[in-house]
Amino acid sequence: MATAGDIGKLILAKAAQVPGDTWSKIEQATKLYINGYSQNLLDIAQGVVDGDITPDEGKLNATNAQLLLEMGIANTTEIVLNEVQQFINNVIGILKTAINSKLPVAIL
Amino acid sequence: MRIWSGFAAFVVALVVAGCALVAPYDATYDQDLNQFSSDTAKFVAAAAAGGPERTVTSQQAVAYYAASYNLLDRLSQRARLSRASVPCATDAGLKVFWEQSGASAPLPADVDSLDCREFQLYAVRHYVDQLKYVHGQPGGLNPGRAKADGGALQTAILGAIQTFNVTKPQSS
Numbered sequence: 001m002a003t004a005g006d007i008g009k010l011i012l013a014k015a016a017q018v019p020g021d022t023w024s025k026i027e028q029a030t031k032l033y034i035n036g037y038s039q040n041l042l043d044i045a046q047g048v049v050d051g052d053i054t055p056d057e058g059k060l061n062a063t064n065a066q067l068l069l070e071m072g073i074a075n076t077t078e079i080v081l082n083e084v085q086q087f088i089n090n091v092i093g094i095l096k097t098a099i100n101s102k103l104p105v106a107i108l
Numbered sequence: 109m110r111i112w113s114g115f116a117a118f119v120v121a122l123v124v125a126g127c128a129l130v131a132p133y134d135a136t137y138d139q140d141l142n143q144f145s146s147d148t149a150k151f152v153a154a155a156a157a158g159g160p161e162r163t164v165t166s167q168q169a170v171a172y173y174a175a176s177y178n179l180l181d182r183l184s185q186r187a188r189l190s191r192a193s194v195p196c197a198t199d200a201g202l203k204v205f206w207e208q209s210g211a212s213a214p215l216p217a218d219v220d221s222l223d224c225r226e227f228q229l230y231a232v233r234h235y236v237d238q239l240k241y242v243h244g245q246p247g248g249l250n251p252g253r254a255k256a257d258g259g260a261l262q263t264a265i266l267g268a269i270q271t272f273n274v275t276k277p278q279s280s
Contacts, residue, residue, distance in 0.1 A: 029270055032263065032266060032267055032270060033263070033267055036259075036260070036263030036264075036266075036267070037263075039259065039263075040256060040259055040260045040263065043252075043255045043256040043259050044256045046252065046255075046256075047252030047253060047255065047256045048252075050251075050252050051252075052247070052250045052251060052252020052253055053242075053252050053253060053256060054245075057242060057245065060208065060209075060238075061238070061242075061256055061257065061260070063205075063208070064205065064208070064234070064235070064238050064260065065260060067201075067205050067231050067234060067235070067264075068260065068263055068264065068267065070198045070201045070231065071198075071227075071228060071231050071264060071267045071268070071271075072267070073197065073198050074196050074197075074198045074224040074227045074228055074231075074271065075224070075228070075267060075270055075271045075274070077196055077197050077198070077224050078130060078196075078224040078225070078271050078274045078275075079274050081129040081130045081192070081194055081224070082129070082130045082274050082275055084129055085128070085129040085130050088129075
């Protein structure tokens with residue numbers, strides 16, 4: 001009778017062979033939100049200096065700018081979830097037969 | 109070892125359950141949001157240049173906001189129908205921004221269940237709300253507001269496009 005550890009070894013051995021560029025994708029994607037946030041703060045400050053934006057409005061805008069950072073986190077989450085989904089699809093697909101052979105009945 | 113066994117069990121459970129952690133790619137969002145970005149750029153530039161768009165009650169402004177909200181309503185509804193099984197970690201954060209002035213519509217009752225694509229659409233909606241809010245202030249959509257609030261909206265739209273494209277199949 002195979003244990004969960006046996007199945008885990010199969011999965012992890014295959015996972016170690018999957019080339020990963022997840023961090024690179026996150027790093028590239030995050031620039032948009034970080035740079036957008038920084039530029040937005042500069043634009044707000046300039047608008048206040050020029051008299052186009054009131055100081056109170058400037059504070060409101062600066063608070064709103066933080067949502068761009070939250071969007072960056074959401075995008076990073078989507079990238080990670082997609083990588084896990086790909087992992088499941090690819091690795092388990094390859095190992096389906098091997099995993100089934102270790103279970104009392106083939107369920108995959 | 110216990111951690112790895114747990115991880116393996118988690119993965120097998122997901123496979124057996126057929127869970128979709130992310131929604132499949134759909135080119136509609138990419139195309140519609142790119143068009144929205146283009147329309148927004150033209151609208152904001154016209155307002156900054158002193159055109160009738162500068163006034164929130166102008167025909168151009170009314171048409172722009174009506175079309176924007178209609179688009180976001182439609183895309184949010186479409187995204188809801190293909191919602192992924194995992195809520196976005198940032199969902200709770202939306203409530204803070206919705207407490208401010210200018211929200212065009214309340215957050216949905218199931219806001220804590222939005223997937224990350226849906227979250228991005230609500231974030232874009234917030235920046236449209238804010239653009240409209242400052243547009244209605246004395247002075248209208250002057251160059252400073254056009255740059256700051258229009259710029260934030262553009263970044264949000266591009267950010268949403270980026271998220272919808274995460275699942276885009278790699279071209280071979």
